[in-house]
Amino acid sequence: MATRIAARHSGILRNALCRPGPIARSMSTAPPPPGPPKTLPSFSMQGKVCMVTGAARGLGYEFCRAFVSSGCTSLAILDLKEDEANAAATELLTFARATNSNVDPSSVKIIGVECDVSSERSVQKAYEDVMSAYGRVDSVVASAGIVENYSAFDYPFDRIKRLYDINVHGAFFTAREAARNMIPQGGGSIVLVSSMSANIVNIPQPQTPYNASKAAVKHMAASLAVEWAKKGVRVNVLSPGYMLTKLTKTILAHDTELRTTWERLTPMGKMGEPEDLAGAIVFLSSDASSFMTGSEIRVDGGYCII
Template identity: 80%
Template sequence: MSTAMSSRFLSRALPRHVPRPALPAAASHRCLVGLQIRFNSSSSAPSTSSEPQTTVNAIPTPVAPTPLPQKAPRNLQAFSMANKVCLVTGAARGLGNEFCKAFVESGCTDLAIVDLKEEEAQAAAEELVKQSCLDSNMDPSDYRIIGIGCDVSSEISVQQAFRRAMDTYGRIDSVVASAGIVENYSAFDYPFDRIKRLYDINVHGAFFTAREAARHMIPMGGGSVVLVASMSANIVNIPQPQTPYNAAKAAVKHMAASLAVEWAKKGVRVNCLSPGYMLTKLTRTILAHDTELKKTWESLTPMGRMGEPEDLDGAIVFLASDASRFMTGSEIRVDGGYCII
């Protein structure tokens, strides 16, 4: 077969392609609408109305994703002071007040602030509630923080303070005996009435507080008692003379160990916290007029500085909480290394 013949044969055998005429604009629009309705599963059947059809949007409306729950890291619950009733003596100011703040920051909402003057103790309680509600979703009604007046050197006064706390809360879980004073006299010049007053507050007050705490804790299954001593229970401070104070704090340290043994099987733990030189508000005022003494204290401390009250927060919460549940008769020194040299 020649090339020309094969070309004519193929041209006759295959139908010629005839282009379809373009649809009018209106017809094209109706076809597009029909296709959109047909393939949009969320649409209803097309309307038979003669009214002009509106275009159906085949693209679904974006839906905001459900936010994932905020991640919360685990916390060791044994350190929590939530649901614990606490009582702190000498708590209207100074280290005792710092201990109260630490307890509240660790979840405590039931707290008795005990100090010599009830109006000062109550003012400290109100201020603590106010500060605790700042930048928080807590309300003042969520706290039961009270102020109680008490002279810890009087056994009767201590008993009355605990009775008021029990009437308010029904139980007491953690007690800190923080009330104490310090004075600096040389041994030859120390007045006897001042020595007696120091021992009545620092030693007898700690004993009365611990004993009343145990009396109320034992029927409830136990609790934690923390006696606040000092690094002065272990070393002799220089250059200031303070023999009765040092001896009193050594007595408090050994008192904690002795009571711990006596009450160990009754569920009451007794431990001792011994701070070093701490920059309380009162200490700052004193050192503002004696900068050389501050330099001396800092030079004798291996860390080269005095402690801030907040440096004791972790230790006091540890001793008062269930985190130290197998610890009794022990001392924790927070002194910047003072006692190791």
């Protein structure tokens, strides 16, 4: 009896092994047709008007590339010098038309706008230009900022004032004008670019005013988020760690010991690439984060957790 049962089970097993199951059938199917990888529709920036300050170079420029890669075809590049903003806009226009090959090239519109974020009137004028060009603004990133390394005793007052005018007042002017234009249209997303320095004290370089300015930006975002939450305007913070921008690469080329120190203090053992911020900036600026406001995303290789 046991022998017959074993034989019957053996036959079932052989049939099961020989018969193509779901896995075997799926492995034999033809590969999917070529095309763009699928993702959640809420991450798309298609149909949104985006604006980025400090966007002619550095992280601001990379944020613009991320928006374009996510389908944005209406973009405003704000920077201190008009010619540099226009040059960046031209480069990004070429990139946009190549990236969004399925989009009518004539529908892609990227403009450069002169803007000194430390001047309230200059920021207001920039928004007037953007609204005139597009009629609305959906996602704004306040990326303009500077950093300097002086000891507290040696820091010239005029340079401290300039740093706060750009990093703190500039972020406030940018966010306030964004909300003034977003509230009548039903809402929008504002991202203030802070820094991991809002949470830790960097070493070995001294940069007290910078750290304090970024802490101010972080808390500013939380405060504005509460103030505008029921008006449809979300305000969040992106805080990068040590990133290999063109500027930092130039600095570290002459100070390899500093780079070694920064990498040693970062749990991941390396500095970030500007592209590492693309996912975070698109998430915060898109509908994918629609129930998120007053929050901070740190992209720092783990620096702040130790």
